[in-house]
């Protein structure tokens with residue numbers, strides 16, 4: 001049966017990198033129905049809203065969503081509901097995409113591209129599981145108000161609400177333990193339980209969920225230490241599970257272990273493995289339009305889409321093997337370039353993947 005894929009390229013480098021992933025999908029010889037729609041700043045320009053109703057409808061109807069990135073500095077003064085980032089937050093919430101899988105894998109050829117010493121990162125294969133629809137990113141109330149009490153009473157204050165419901169922590173816990181079962185059977189839950197009620201609660205629930213998985217080793221780490229350990233000794237980790245904000249930050253950090261944020265794909269899944277697939281990075285306005293963005297995170301996200309949502313593991317393998325091959329050939333976009341390799345553009349990298357598919 002033809003699978004319908006919603007293609008939401010977005011802003012900045014989004015259209016450049018998504019075009020390469022679409023070429024790869026089209027070259028697989030499968031019958032995909034790809035339908036494009038505007039989102040983010042492009043959605044705002046097209047219809048006055050970053051997540052146009054028709055785009056959301058398409059995303060809901062499709063078997064999977066391939067997403068680029070949203071955002072541009074020029075929209076930063078718009079009212080928050082109209083800012084491009086609301087599109088990806090709205091898609092995650094509306095589609096119930098609570099589980100964000102961000103695998104940080106170092107391809108051996110890129111050991112020298114990482115800013116860390118090769119012996120620290122060689123063989124790295126960790127999975128960051130970020131809760132994606134809760135935490136301080138979605139908690140209410142939030143806003144700017146007159147400070148009601150305390151030493152700053154009467155001044156304006158900005159505030160947000162950090163919160164997690166028990167079922168939200170339980171379900172992401174299960175995702176983490178089940179993923180660990182298929183890997184090295186270790187889960188490290190990252191929290192800030194020494195300071196935050198929300199994350200003491202998170203930790204307590206993780207311990208309860210962990211009892212259902214006696215074959216998986218559960219450890220706990222404060223987020224500040226986790227940030228340090230990811231740089232000191234990242235290979236100590238197997239699966240890291242954490243909240244929305246900590247996971248956002250730690251996954252960008254972990255991307256540098258793999259050579260570049262342009263290498264880090266992601267899957268955002270609901271309870272039935274319906275998903276949205278996007279690179280972990282943003283719209284990179286600083287390099288947009290220059291043809292130099294690394295498309296591999298997006299191409300690898302398309303592979304994750306085939307594996308997790310479309311039940312096409314063999315085709316996912318084909319894409320991942322092709323990515324390995326182009327790296328073995330010494331082809332590098334600017335972000336992963338080092339002396340002795342061949343610098344290529346976004347287009348050339350995409351074409352190289354196609355040629356070895």
Ligand SMILES: NC(=O)C1=CN([C@@H]2O[C@H](COP(=O)(O)OP(=O)(O)OC[C@H]3O[C@@H](n4cnc5c(N)ncnc54)[C@H](O)[C@@H]3O)[C@@H](O)[C@H]2O)C=CC1
Pocket residue numbers: 013017068069070071072073085088261262278280281282283284285286287292293294295297335
């Ligand atoms: N899911 C999404 O759509 C996300 C959107 N954003 C938005 O993106 C915009 C830019 O945010 P930044 O903080 O600059 O983060 P960013 O991830 O877009 O860029 C950070 C740095 O990494 C580089 N970079 C990112 N992707 C790259 C690639 N594929 N190849 C080579 N270099 C790459 C950029 O050039 C930049 O120097 C903002 O509007 C932000 O809100 C940020 C993160 C995720």
Ligand SMILES: CC(C)CC(=O)C(=O)O
Pocket residue numbers: 085088089248280281
């Ligand atoms: C709009 C942001 C929450 C996007 C982001 O930084 C991410 O998903 O990594």
Ligand SMILES: [Mg+2]
Pocket residue numbers: 248249252280
């Ligand atoms: Mg981020």
